Amino acid sequence: MINKEFKEELCINCGSCAVNCPMGLIQMTDFPKMAEGSEMMCNQCGHCEAICPEGAIGSANSEKSEYTPINPQEMGLHMKFRRSIRKYGDKHVEKEKLEEIFDIVRYAPSAGNGQPVQWIVFNDPDKVNEIAEASMESMREISKTDSPLNDMIPLASFVEAWENGMGTILREAPCLVVAHAPKDNMLSVGDGMIALTHLDLALPSFGLGGCWVGLFNIICNEDSELRDILGISPENNMIYPFMVGYPKYQYHRIPERNQPDITWK
Ligand SMILES: Cc1cc2nc3c(=O)[nH]c(=O)nc-3n(C[C@H](O)[C@H](O)[C@H](O)COP(=O)(O)O)c2cc1C
Structure with a gap:
């Protein structure tokens, strides 16, 4: 959240930024805000900005992108x-x-x-x-x-x-x-x-x-x-x-590999 514009007027107080901050630096009061003195611990991962559904954190031109995961x-x-x-x-x-x-x-x-x-x-x-x-x-x-x-x-x-x-x-x-x-x-x-x-x-x-x-x-x-x-x-x-x-040859088949060695607990 460091150096990022925080727009209270857009915030819907959903708390997703606070819940997903890896360092737990965002406190929910009336609006989410950085805990006092915690700026130094922010690792600039940008998750707060990326997860906000309203675009309330970050620069005005950070665009919302839609993504559907590749199928399995x-x-x-x-x-x-x-x-x-x-x-x-x-x-x-x-x-x-x-x-x-x-x-x-x-x-x-x-x-x-x-x-x-x-x-x-x-x-x-x-x-x-x-x-x-x-x-x-x-x-x-x-x-x-x-x-x-x-x-x-x-x-x-x-x-x-x-x-x-x-x-x-x-x-x-x-x-x-x-x-x-x-x-x-x-x-x-x-x-x-x-x-x-x-x-x-x-x-x-x-x-x-x-x-x-x-x-x-x-x-x-x-x-x-x-x-x-x-x-x-x-x-x-x-x-x-x-x-x-650029590969000179093309592969036509998938070679065999070991079965995964998993211990289920
Ligand atoms: C850390 C690492 C080092 C490797 N070094 C070589 C190498 O020096 N020469 C080579 O021909 N292949 C090298 N390989 C490729 C492996 O031999 C290859 O991943 C393995 O035979 C399985 O084939 P695949 O990657 O096509 O599935 C290396 C792979 C890894 C992950």
């Missing part, structure tokens, strides 16, 4: 058909499309509405390839050491595959997205993974697809020079890299 069949198909894409077509990913997608992704939930996630986007296949080369170089160096990573991942085999012309690590993707966030936000890793999940889920609606890049993430965690190449500031942690592009 469509939602289920959308989520089950989403795939990790490992072969991309040559088509360039339009910057405007990415802007539109990030405009959706910015609505991902975050702890305390902290919204700490920042993005670096390499939307140039040559740059992505340079990054892949640098990570392979790093992998080659690590594969020659007695790093315990070699017991977990066959790094030497990945390097060999790369040398044989297989663009394994970043899959010759035309676009690489890196989520990062300030180190001093202890909750940002979860927030970043959630934001990336929203990105992953949004892409197919735009004809795009993507894939998390765990291997590249591991190598970046080992090699600070790689993080420098990505342009992540020393104050920030890399959260996860994610490839994006």
